[in-house]
Amino acid sequence: SAVISQKPSRDICQRGTSLTIQCQVDSQVTMMFWYRQQPGQSLTLIATANQGSEATYESGFVIDKFPISRPNLTFSTLTVSNMSPEDSSIYLCSVELLPGYGYTFGSGTRLTVV
Amino acid sequence: GIQVEQSPPDLILQEGANSTLRCNFSDSVNNLQWFHQNPWGQLINLFYIPSGTKQNGRLSATTVATERYSLLYISSSQTTDSGVYFCAKNYGGSQGNLIFGKGTKLSVKP
Numbered sequence: 743s744a745v746i747s748q749k750p751s752r753d754i755c756q757r758g759t760s761l762t763i764q765c766q767v768d769s770q771v772t773m774m775f776w777y778r779q780q781p782g783q784s785l786t787l788i789a790t791a792n793q794g795s796e797a798t799y800e801s802g803f804v805i806d807k808f809p810i811s812r813p814n815l816t817f818s819t820l821t822v823s824n825m826s827p828e829d830s831s832i833y834l835c836s837v838e839l840l841p842g843y844g845y846t847f848g849s850g851t852r853l854t855v856v
Numbered sequence: 857g858i859q860v861e862q863s864p865p866d867l868i869l870q871e872g873a874n875s876t877l878r879c880n881f882s883d884s885v886n887n888l889q890w891f892h893q894n895p896w897g898q899l900i901n902l903f904y905i906p907s908g909t910k911q912n913g914r915l916s917a918t919t920v921a922t923e924r925y926s927l928l929y930i931s932s933s934q935t936t937d938s939g940v941y942f943c944a945k946n947y948g949g950s951q952g953n954l955i956f957g958k959g960t961k962l963s964v965k966p
Contacts, residue, residue: 784956844904
């Protein structure tokens with residue numbers, strides 16, 4: 743089965759800095775999704791990334807804070823900018839590998855901002 | 857908006873016991889999935905089940921789309937089953953993202 747690789751798996755960052763998270767899929771996919779999971783909470787969609795167009799952000803998330811790149815059909819990055827402790831979360835990417843088989847998630851990036 | 861509600865929020869089991877987790881949703885379903893998030897945060901896809909029943913080892917799931925609920929059965933639970941179980945459905949149409957319930961936190965004691 744296809745694999746989603748996400749890195750880094752975890753990081754501890756200073757407030758005010760930025761972190762870029764990478765998501766690599768070993769097959770071509772049209773849409774890639776980025777989610778955030780705050781401590782003890784469920785997953786919330788940040789944005790949808792389509793290759794060749796700007797990402798579509800959900801309510802409460804803005805491009806300046808969470809810029810996304812999607813340079814090709816197998817790769818995407820999410821940057822968490824100007825971080826504060828409130829950004830401490832698990833960030834996950836997701837794709838639909840095959841129609842009718844549901845969505846698969848990367849292993850997640852556990853971010854702690856100090 | 858679309859709602860996904862899970863019950864119970866927390867569940868403690870003795871190893872070997874059986875359990876049933878429930879997921880109610882407010883809209884029609886064309887993608888219903890169950891996930892297990894292990895203590896390390898990894899989200900594992902258990903079932904893609906918009907309707908009907910599926911089984912995988914000690915786990916099985918049933919979705920009754922007409923009544924807008926899904927059930928996840930765990931039999932002969934093991935300590936490795938501990939973690940959070942999420943159900944999620946998508947908006948459908950051109951929106952492919954998933955909406956997650958708040959999860960059921962399962963603790964299996966030896």
